[in-house]
Amino acid sequence: MENTSIFLAKFWGWYLIIFFVILSFNPKRIRQVFLDLKDEKFLIIAAFMAIIIGLLNILFHNIWEPNWKLIITLIGWLALFEGLLLFVFPKRTVALLNFINIKFVQVIYMLLFLVGVFLLNIAYGLVTY
Secondary structure, eight states: OHHHHHHHHHHHHHHHHHHHHHHHHOTHHHHHHHHHTTSHHHHHHHHHHHHHHHHHHHHHOOOOOSSTHHHHHHHHHHHHHHHHHHHHSHHHHHHHHHHHHHHHHHHHHHHHHHHHHHHHHHHHTOSOO
8 A cells, every 4th residue: 555655645646736837827717617617518527527536546545544645535535526416516616726726826735836846846855743
């Protein structure tokens, strides 16, 4: 199970850092995603992808220990619930995500970066603590 945890720490760490860099250099991209969520086809695909990614993450890594592994588990559950909400309550969920993005955009960006760096540090053992 330790190998799965390390693999997912690398995966989610790199994913979050890459997402942070993309949004930092091209902030219009996030507006485009919210515009695309108004399209039913895009919304359904996004919901299914979130459900699949979340479910796979949970099936491979559902560890509720009070350490760094909990972050990976919470990312999986968050993806699953977001996908389910997008699929079951699309308009309300998009409105809520848009509201959260507008109010907490800087906090979300910094959280993406910090969690990504933390997971990469755990995976590669760059700085011990």
